[in-house]
Structures are given as C-alpha cells and as structure tokens.
Amino acid sequence: MSKTGTIYGINGPVIYLAGNTGFKMSEMVYVGKEKLVGEVISLDKDCTTIQVYEETSGLKPGEIVEASGEAVSVTLAPGILDNIFDGIERPLERIAENAGAFITRGISVDSLDMEKLWDTKLVVNEGDVLHGGDIYAQVQETRAIVHKCMVPPDLTGTVTFVASDGEHAIKDHMITLRLDDGTEKQLTMIQRWPIRVPRPVHDRIPACVPLVTGQRILDTMFPIAKGGTAAIPGGFGTGKTMTQHQIAKWSDADIIIYIGCGERGNEMTQVLEEFSELVDPKSGNPLMDRTTLIANTSNMPVAAREASIYTGLTLAEYYRDMGYDVAIMADSTSRWAEALRELSGRLEEMPAEEGFPAYLASRLSAFYERAGMMHNLNGTDGSVTIIGAVSPQGGDFSEPVTQNTKRFVRCFWGLDKSLAYARHFPAIHWLTSYSEYLTDLGGWYRDHVSPNFVDYRNRLMAILNQESSLMEIVKLIGGDVLPDDQKLTLEIARVIRLGFLQQNAFHKDDTCVSMEKQFKMMEVILYLYQKSRELVARGMPMSVLKAEGIFEKVIAIKYDVPNDNLQLLDLYRKQIDDFYDAVLEKNA
Incomplete structure (x- = not known):
C-alpha cells in the first residue's frame, strides 16, 4: 500500500504535509483529488515539503497526498522524436486531443504512445550475455534516426528469450534476461530514468x-x-x-x-x-x-x-x-x-x-x-x-x-x-x-579545412582589434587625420564586419555556409588586404583605392558566390590582381 500524507499548509506551488510521512527525497507524489503531480524537496520528522508542477488553486488543507514510490522520471522509448512535450514530459498534442487548447489540471496521459506499432529488428540471440547499455533491438523511429533499444545501465544478464522481428508496441515483451542472482527480468522498449540523475557512461x-x-x-x-x-x-x-x-x-x-x-x-x-x-x-x-x-x-x-x-x-x-x-x-x-x-x-x-x-x-x-x-x-x-x-x-x-x-x-x-x-x-x-575551444579544435581545422585556418582567423581578429583602437582616435579627432595605412585597416575591418561576420538568414546562399567557403572568404579578404597594403606602401591614397569599388565587390561575395560553385571564389584573386595593376597603371 502506498504511503500518504495530509496537507496542512499551501504557499503557491509549495505545499506542506504534517508529521513524518515516510516519503523519500525527490520522490514523485500525487496531490489532492485531482492527483496533481509534485516532487518532495524537503523532509524532516515533523514536516514534508513538496513542490507541485501544476496550478494549486482550489487545494485546501486536509486533502491527501499519495507517494508514487519513484523519483520524478521520464519515459524513454521510440516516439520521443517529432514530439512536443511540456516540462514534465507530457505530450501537448495528446493533451490537446483530450482536453482542448488549454491544459487542465491533473490530466494524466501517457508520455509516449503505448499502442503504436513500430517495425522492430532484434539484434541479439538467446545465450548472449548483455551488460548495461548494450543494444538489443533497432527501430526506425523517424526517416532520419534509428532508435536503438538498450539494456538499462544497472542490469547484466544472459538472454533466455528473444521476440521475433516485426511490428511491436513499446510495452511489448522484447527479451528476457537471466540476471546474476538467477532471477529473470523481462525487458520492453521502455526505460524510466530519474531526471535529476545523469545517465552513466564509460x-x-x-x-x-x-x-x-x-x-x-x-x-x-x-x-x-x-x-x-x-x-x-x-x-x-x-x-x-x-x-x-x-x-x-x-x-x-x-x-x-x-x-x-x-x-x-x-x-x-x-x-x-x-x-x-x-x-x-x-x-x-x-x-x-x-x-x-x-x-x-x-x-x-x-x-x-x-x-x-x-x-x-x-x-x-x-x-x-x-x-x-x-x-x-x-x-x-x-x-x-x-x-x-x-x-x-x-x-x-x-x-x-x-x-x-x-x-x-x-x-x-x-x-x-x-x-x-x-x-x-x-x-x-x-x-x-x-x-x-x-x-x-x-x-x-x-x-x-x-x-x-x-x-x-x-x-x-x-x-x-x-x-x-x-x-x-x-x-x-x-x-x-570568446571561445576556449579554439586550441582544442586546431587539429581538426588543420586536417579537414586548411593548415592556415586558425592563422587566418587570428589575423582577422587582429584587424578587428586594431579597428577598435583606431575608432577611439577617430571619435576624438576624426578619421581624416589618420595615415592611409590606418585608413586601410578601418576599411578592411568594415569588409570583415559586413562581408564576413554579418549573415543574412533569409538568403539561400548566406543562411548556412560551409567551412570551405568560410575559409576561402577569409583568404580573399586577407589577399585584398595584402595587395592594398602594397599599394598604400607605394604612396597610393585610400581615396584612389576606394574609387575602384573592389571593397564592395569583396563584401558581396557572400551573396554572389553560390554554395555549390565555390570555384568562383578563385576568380576574386584575379579581380584583386587586376585592380592592383589598374591602380598602378592609372597613377604611374
């Protein structure tokens, strides 16, 4: 018989039970006539404190609280994906079917569909020894994900029965394990796990x-x-x-x-x-x-x-x-x-x-x-x-x-x-x-994108940091007094901000960009910076460089180069070389 207690105080979502109820810490309980879901959060010999996961209006002292015998847990089985739950894993679509658009208090529905049949393939045989976490069946849960039914982490035993392949509901008996103490345990696709306890790993x-x-x-x-x-x-x-x-x-x-x-x-x-x-x-x-x-x-x-x-x-x-x-x-x-x-x-x-x-x-x-x-x-x-x-x-x-x-x-x-x-x-x-993962991921970038990836990223960040320092001067005395090499830093920083960091979620080629394209975009921006610095070193004023429109062309790379035709990015180096030659020729 389950343990019960009697409400003697209510304070919003917190209720108090008098005396020693025998409840356990973090145990799930059912409160009042409507069986509202709650959790034990504090215990002493004179009082038990419970937080209720539903609206407590209408509750009154004297109502009964019943223990469930287990901690607040979730149901784990096929059917979790492509689903919408509330905070304690109640499916909102099922609740809407039963109770309408507004969630009524005390409504009780299964977290997952217990009747739906899943095409199940068993991957173990009788006589196999299984440990916690081992996979014994596979279910195509959605078109994208294969669900792997696993032995609960705390069980080890020998398989004595295996169900046949085919359509099964998640509550069906799938395998039987003979545990080390000789008892037999029937497993379904369902696991229950307390939400506040991390699942064990190797x-x-x-x-x-x-x-x-x-x-x-x-x-x-x-x-x-x-x-x-x-x-x-x-x-x-x-x-x-x-x-x-x-x-x-x-x-x-x-x-x-x-x-x-x-x-x-x-x-x-x-x-x-x-x-x-x-x-x-x-x-x-x-x-x-x-x-x-x-x-x-x-x-x-x-x-x-x-x-x-x-x-x-x-x-x-x-x-x-x-x-x-x-x-x-x-x-x-x-x-x-x-x-x-x-x-x-x-x-x-x-x-x-x-x-x-x-x-x-x-x-x-x-x-x-x-x-x-x-x-x-x-x-x-x-x-x-x-x-x-x-x-x-x-x-x-x-x-x-x-x-x-x-x-x-x-x-x-x-x-x-x-x-x-x-x-x-x-x-x-x-x-x-900031990101502290940059050094940890350096090897992956080197092997999968380019050995220069992290170096190019650091050079972009250095330019953006220089821009921040220069903007303090610009705010005080204006940008016209800066030498041309510093004006170039500000212009390249603008190209990085608008052409690289800013991203348009509504543009088909800009909403998601591959690592290869990201690297090639950095390469083009830094090549433009290198060639422009050479021109400035030769005495070319920034006004001449900006008149050619090359900076705006590089900013527009994110829109002009389709994600499935990255070869076009290689043409930008030629455009930058042509710009370099044209400026030299005009101002020779």
Whole structure:
C-alpha cells in the first residue's frame, strides 16, 4: 500500500504535509483529488515539503497526498522524436486531443504512445550475455534516426528469450534476461530514468570536433566543440532565440532538443510552427524528424519550468547513449533561475545576490557539467552539447546568472544591442565574445579545412582589434587625420564586419555556409588586404583605392558566390590582381 500524507499548509506551488510521512527525497507524489503531480524537496520528522508542477488553486488543507514510490522520471522509448512535450514530459498534442487548447489540471496521459506499432529488428540471440547499455533491438523511429533499444545501465544478464522481428508496441515483451542472482527480468522498449540523475557512461573523452553551425562568426571566430557548452547572453530583441533557431536548423548535430523554458507563448508558437515546416538540409526530410521540443511558457507553473531543463537533458543523454551527437537549445536559463528564485522565496530560504538562492552557482554548474563527449557503456561515442540563452535584465552582463554561467561555459557569444539596432545579425560582438575551444579544435581545422585556418582567423581578429583602437582616435579627432595605412585597416575591418561576420538568414546562399567557403572568404579578404597594403606602401591614397569599388565587390561575395560553385571564389584573386595593376597603371 502506498504511503500518504495530509496537507496542512499551501504557499503557491509549495505545499506542506504534517508529521513524518515516510516519503523519500525527490520522490514523485500525487496531490489532492485531482492527483496533481509534485516532487518532495524537503523532509524532516515533523514536516514534508513538496513542490507541485501544476496550478494549486482550489487545494485546501486536509486533502491527501499519495507517494508514487519513484523519483520524478521520464519515459524513454521510440516516439520521443517529432514530439512536443511540456516540462514534465507530457505530450501537448495528446493533451490537446483530450482536453482542448488549454491544459487542465491533473490530466494524466501517457508520455509516449503505448499502442503504436513500430517495425522492430532484434539484434541479439538467446545465450548472449548483455551488460548495461548494450543494444538489443533497432527501430526506425523517424526517416532520419534509428532508435536503438538498450539494456538499462544497472542490469547484466544472459538472454533466455528473444521476440521475433516485426511490428511491436513499446510495452511489448522484447527479451528476457537471466540476471546474476538467477532471477529473470523481462525487458520492453521502455526505460524510466530519474531526471535529476545523469545517465552513466564509460568515460569522458576530450572534445576535439567542432559543432559546425554554418554561421561564420560561430564556426570561424568563436567555435564550439561537440560536447561543449556555450552561453548566448543578450538583452531583449538582440537575437538570442533566433541565433538558437539558426543553430538548431543548420548545425551538424544528429538530434536537437529545444527547451523553451519560461519564454513568451508567442515565441514558442513561432518555434512550433517554423520547425514543423522546415526541411532538414542534410537529408531532405522534415527537420522535426530529428527534433524534440519541450514547451514550458512563462505562464506555466514555475516548478515545471525548473524541471523542464532536466527533462530535456535526460532525453539528450538517452540519445547520446545510442551514439548520437545531441545539441540542447535551452531558452532561457535566466527564466529557469527565476523559477529557482521564486521557489526559494516560497521556502523562506536565505537569499543571496539579487534574491537568487545561494545554490544558484551549484545548480548551473550541475546543469552544464552534464554536457560532454562521452565513450558510452556500449562502446559507442556520443555527445551532448548545451547552448544556453541568458536574458540579463536590461542587458546587464554583471548580474548573477550571466556571471555564474561564464564560470562554467567555455564559449561565450555576447550579443550587443547596438549591433542589433543597426540590423547587424547575428549581433554577436567580436570584442566581448570568446571561445576556449579554439586550441582544442586546431587539429581538426588543420586536417579537414586548411593548415592556415586558425592563422587566418587570428589575423582577422587582429584587424578587428586594431579597428577598435583606431575608432577611439577617430571619435576624438576624426578619421581624416589618420595615415592611409590606418585608413586601410578601418576599411578592411568594415569588409570583415559586413562581408564576413554579418549573415543574412533569409538568403539561400548566406543562411548556412560551409567551412570551405568560410575559409576561402577569409583568404580573399586577407589577399585584398595584402595587395592594398602594397599599394598604400607605394604612396597610393585610400581615396584612389576606394574609387575602384573592389571593397564592395569583396563584401558581396557572400551573396554572389553560390554554395555549390565555390570555384568562383578563385576568380576574386584575379579581380584583386587586376585592380592592383589598374591602380598602378592609372597613377604611374
């Protein structure tokens, strides 16, 4: 018989039970007549404290709370992809079918479709010895992804029964294992896993392969590795969500988990509508075939918002264990931190800076530490990459969430409102952003793109840094007094900003750019700089060089050179040589 307790106090999403209930820490419970889902967050001999993941209006003291016997967990099986869940893995489409457009309290639906039949191929035989994580069946979950059914990590045994290939529901008996103690365990395709417990791996391996996003300022200037962590902080309207959309659409991750954590409902609606219409450029299949959306908007209960991050992480780790590279878009971790702050206030905990709980830093570190490139229990390699948006109030990067996030991520893409208001997108500022993965990825760039890739990238950054220093002088005394070599630096920096860093998401050739094209564009810009410096050294004024229009031609490369015809880039070197000869001839 399950344990029960009686409500004696209610404070928003936090309820209190009198006496020693016998509940366990982090256990999932059902609250009141409507069986609202909750979680035990504090225990002592006189009182049990529970956070409820649903609206608590109408609850009253004296109602019964029933323990479930397990921690808050997610259901792991085929059917996760091409699905939309709320913060505790309830499928929103199924809820809409049962309850209409508005989620009613206490609604109980299965996380995944238990009746749907999947074409299943068993890949083990009777007598095989299986360990935790070993793959025993494969299911074509979507056109893009093969789902690999795995033995739960804590089981080891000998196969004594194998179901036949063919169509099976996820609740069907697939194999039987005889465990070491002689007991037999029947396995279905379903695993349950507590969301706050990281799934075990064999070991962590160094992150040395970039997550290629097709966005030049990310891939070239501030790259992130597969298994890496990145933060995208920025004020309202600077493009955090749209930057994450671009990465989700174009990155070379196998699977995308998009967590809308406390975002505005209309933004989440845009995500749902856009993603369902998009075509995956790699396979030609719908993008949703390799995407899962977790929608937890700002008007949903704060406790579920806090849990949604862990739900998404657990789904990502499950697919990582199959050997896939998974990218998590968490939008936004600031709203998650605000949920922590509200719950902490309800619990009357001592506040730290700006009212956030004292454990904000440890919660953020525990979240980002679950990223990584891993060697899995079954011998495969997989990765979880976490890209978290941060929404500092007023765009103030000194506030606690941004500052603590910077301690735990190795890639910082700082959005700048002045760039956004100038319509320069992505509005990632090259002077405030950084990536610590550049040295780790140097070998990959050398082997897969060019030995000169990192050197060219560093030369572009040096020019942009020189521009920043020169602009201080220009603001004081104007640009006309600068010598021509410094005027050339400013002009080449403008070419880099407009022709390379700025990218048009609505142009078919500019929305996603291959690493080869990015390198060749750098090569052309630096060749132009070299030839122009030679002309300036010969005494040619910048006014003469600008009159030829070559700088504008190089800026337009991103539009004029199709992604499937990169040979055209080689012609630009000839155009620059022709420009060089023409200037010399005219001014001989």
